[in-house]
Amino acid sequence: MVTTTARDSDLASALVQTMHRLQDLHAETSRPLGLTPQQAHLLCVLITGPLGMTELSRILSIERSSLTSMVDRLERRDLVARVANPADRRACRIELTPAGKDLAHQCHDAVVDRIATLTGDLPAATRTTLTTALKSILTQ
């Protein structure tokens, strides 16, 4: 059906543009805090608790070897620490230091604030629909 096809690509296009807009916004909020967007993402993922290298690499969608050097750099700045895992001597767990935790929360709050500003003009009903729709997309 022609109408449906047009509407699908409109939505896809809007989602792609939104992705780029949010990437920029994410970079703009990370930079003044002295972080790359990737570093900010890593720190924010650790807010809910320490993670092993393999699990963290899966969440961030990067290779473990790439993660090693990222963690090296953050550890040098005392933002994260490698902690031994008593249950498995091969493994370690990456956790936020107090300074890292503070910075992670600053990042998180700054991004949420910026996005809240962007979406503030939407009617409550639209925000609810949007949230529900996005969540359903994410669970696929």
Next chain:
Amino acid sequence: MVTTTARDSDLASALVQTMHRLQDLHAETSRPLGLTPQQAHLLCVLITGPLGMTELSRILSIERSSLTSMVDRLERRDLVARVANPADRRACRIELTPAGKDLAHQCHDAVVDRIATLTGDLPAATRTTLTTALKSILTQ
């Protein structure tokens, strides 16, 4: 108001997660085509016509000096070309070669297909609401 605050951060959180999901999807569709996500973005931006370095750097949100090396690499692969701008001898215009145009369209179509699959289960009314809401966010 507590309820509004909670709803705002839910939406912000859903948008951030969607951004990351779409970034992964974008990387996954670019890679088999032999492109990084940034290269794919650059090629797709040029689909609508040639652009100067300054304008292109603004659209991609990167410094002109960073763009120079990206264009160098794509030019070496004959995907883009630097064309002289007769109106201004300092400037050049970056345009897609036939191979670049082909690849750009492949990228674009692949991403739209993947996203259409993700959003295919949403009711038509929700898709419309979503599209309208995202467009209104983007114009801010």
Next chain:
DNA sequence: TATTGTTATACTCTATAACTATA
């Protein structure tokens, strides 16, 4: 003087392949 684009330099991000240590 201002603008367009490039060069030089230094980091960061990323993947692949090979490796060590432990399970």
Next chain:
DNA sequence: TATAGTTATAGAGTATAACAATA
């Protein structure tokens, strides 16, 4: 043998500062 994480290496993305050519 399989898994957790690292090392070595190479290439790509990015910013800052300084520059050449043209407007």
